[in-house]
Amino acid sequence: MFDIIRFRSEVNPDFFGFERFYFLEEAKGKILQAESLEKAATLRNRKALILLQDHAFDEGALKLIAEKKQLCFLIDLGRLIRSRGVSRAVAMSKLRNFLRLCNKYGAFYSFASFAENESQIRTTDELMHIAMLLGVNRGQARFALEMAGGYL
Numbered sequence: 785m786f787d788i789i790r791f792r793s794e795v796n797p798d799f800f801g802f803e804r805f806y807f808l809e810e811a812k813g814k815i816l817q818a819e820s821l822e823k824a825a826t827l828r829n830r831k832a833l834i835l836l837q838d839h840a841f842d843e844g845a846l847k848l849i850a851e852k853k854q855l856c857f858l859i860d861l862g863r864l865i866r867s868r869g870v871s872r873a874v875a876m877s878k879l880r881n882f883l884r885l886c887n888k889y890g891a892f893y894s895f896a897s898f899a900e901n902e903s904q905i906r907t908t909d910e911l912m913h914i915a916m917l918l919g920v921n922r923g924q925a926r927f928a929l930e931m932a933g934g935y936l
Contacts, residue, residue, distance in 0.1 A: 785908050785929040786936070788815075788858075788896040801908035806936050808898065814936050815858060821845035824855065833858040833894065833935045839875075839882040846882075850889035856935050857882075857891065859928075861906075861914050862898040880919045887924065894931035 787797070788806045797805045808815075815833045818824040821842040824834050828849045835858045849855050864875055886893050895915055899905040906914075908929060915925035 785926070786933045787899075787905070787911070787929075788932065788936075789899045789905065791899070791901055793902060795902055795905065800905055804933070806932070811936050821849070824857075825849055828852045828855055830854060831935065832856070833932065835860065839878040841878075841881055841885075843885060846885050846891055847889050850886070850891035853890075853892070855892070856931055857886065857893040858932070859883075859893055859895050860898050861895050861911060862900075862904065864914070865897075865904075865906075876918065883918050883920055887920070892931060894928050894935070895925070896932060 785802050786804055786806060787802050788808055788811060790808045792807055795805065797803065815835055816827060817835050819837045820840060821836065822845050824836060825845040825848045827834065829852060831854045833856050859879065864872065867875060883893065895911055897904065897906050897911060911929060912922060912925040915928065916922065
């Protein structure tokens, strides 16, 4: 399993249950950013991780992306962990609907914590349990944590 973190450190990934940490500054070339699923659909022929700003409901664009089996959505669980209140509830609701559609159409997705310091790094079990709160089962969560390694 793999995780992407924002800071550079000599932290042992085995301690947290990961095979390897990827550093965001090294992986920036492989991670594309898009504002919405419509913009991501224009990139559907590229093999890359895509980080969405908003996980709004757009079934048609997600269906197009899932048909090509090239793009992998990168879901920032750190953003969800650091938010509070109503904004967290709205984000969880959107992510739950988004992941339901990804599973329905077979779109690839991966989770990352994007930790900003050593105390924000979560273990593999913690990330899987957060993913399970979003409606995926343990096997899907484990597969999603392993997915980033094939793209980076």
